[in-house]
Amino acid sequence: MNYEEAKIKFISTWGSLGTLWGINKAMAQIQALLFISTKPLSMEEIMEELQISRGNTSMNLRQLMDWGIVTKELIPGERKEYFTTEKDVQELARIVAKERSRREIQPVIKVLNEVSSIEDDGTEKTKELIKQTKALHDLTETADAMINKLVNQQQNWITKSLLKLFT
Amino acid sequence: MNYEEAKIKFISTWGSLGTLWGINKAMAQIQALLFISTKPLSMEEIMEELQISRGNTSMNLRQLMDWGIVTKELIPGERKEYFTTEKDVQELARIVAKERSRREIQPVIKVLNEVSSIEDDGTEKTKELIKQTKALHDLTETADAMINKLVNQQQNWITKSLLKLFT
DNA sequence: ATAAACTTTCAATAATTATTGAAAGTTTAA
DNA sequence: TTAAACTTTCAATAATTATTGAAAGTTTAT
Structure with a gap:
């Protein structure tokens, strides 16, 4: 199993486990993606990686922020918003x-x-x-x-x- | 709140909590009904109380038995099958x-x-x-x-x- | 062997939940 | 102040999950 395969497997497994901790699939997948990312990701990047729509991404990021699991990261000089998840x-x-x-x-x-x-x-x-x-x-x-x-x-x-x- | 109101409230609350312990609404409601019943119930009685179809009742009872939460009770002289849940x-x-x-x-x-x-x-x-x-x-x-x-x-x-x- | 009493199965349908995408909204730069 | 860059909202649609009901299956009594 190489990096890409492992990453996909992790994200999809963690996504389907979502129900176990009471959140939906997209939410869990976004969190999973951020969890193994080495840097904050933009909405664009998340959409691209997970192949989900802008609206979906926006709504689920909002929910993750409501839960307190994800936070906005402002990168100086950048117009876009970037997101990170609690890593611990x-x-x-x-x-x-x-x-x-x-x-x-x-x-x-x-x-x-x-x-x-x-x-x-x-x-x-x-x-x-x-x-x-x-x-x-x-x-x-x-x-x-x-x-x-x-x-x-x-x-x-x-x-x-x-x-x-x-x- | 009288007995009937309390019973309905309990069953519906426990039903919607189903997701929390990983089972569906009907399953949780059947279990809840049996849990507060003073005697084993037949499929007929469960259908009647919860207003659900025969098929639904049958399938969900089966699942509850798979989980090991509900057991069949054979009542001597009765043709119907009766069900009880673990009470502890x-x-x-x-x-x-x-x-x-x-x-x-x-x-x-x-x-x-x-x-x-x-x-x-x-x-x-x-x-x-x-x-x-x-x-x-x-x-x-x-x-x-x-x-x-x-x-x-x-x-x-x-x-x-x-x-x-x-x- | 037959039929009545009962249970299970499963294709069809309904209900619920998730997702899209485009319009409306917001922020920033010039 | 305008426009570009970006985000949010939400009605429409798709996907998923639950429920029905009737036909098929099973068991028991006679």
Whole structure:
């Protein structure tokens, strides 16, 4: 496998993994391209490399910036805008975990809390609904808290010890 | 909010959360319905409650069984098949984490490993590709391992201590 | 062996989501 | 202030994914 093949394989794999971290294919591919680029890229260059339209590129870059994963780079003397992505994988993971928590997990926790707090009318089905949604609520909240904590700490002594424990 | 309202809210919320754990809406809704049901349900009952077609119900039940989340229950004297879901949230999380790892994460780890193992031709762009995909590979592998380990342990002393540490 | 009761399959269709491309908008240089 | 260089927006279209429903398949009872 040479450089070009490897690059294409990486971008397309990372693109299809997008769903796993809650973003769409084009977004993930743009991020992947920037992630292995040795310099900031212009919209033109991104369009060219990924064979996608100007509109698509513009919208997805905007979303990546909303997520805080990509930033504009102003190159002196250049009219065009250039883009870079966060290059540190730990930081990337931190941002993604935080955003997904805020966008998707927190709203669900809220609903689970509401549902599990309905008045117990004494019927079996109500008891079951309350019991099960409460269990889901607690699980979701705990998982969310753990992921955020883990991902937030820098590679400090706790994380290091945990890695040893769990590997 | 009364029982019916709460039930509908729970099912639809859990349904739209489906994407987060990698399954589609109908699948997630069927699972949600079974999760709060006090008894096994027939295909007929599921179709009726969720207002979905027989074909859709059949296919999604099949998928849930493939995942190992739902099982057929044979009720003596009954011709119909009845379905139940795993009711323990910890066990549910274990199954989901394991399946997603197998279906999605492992294949990505494999590709990242291949890509990061290409021959270093000495150019800057190849060096960057290798460096960055290697970092992603290590991150993904570590995260996958941790999630599986965490979710696999029963609520034993380690998990309990961790929860205290991280909450 | 037949038929009723039930489940699965799958081509057709609908719903959703992503993408395009060109017009409108913005910024900068002269 | 004008025009060139560039970016954004968004209605139209394409691609993808989910859903239907009816025919085919299976199982069980008689």
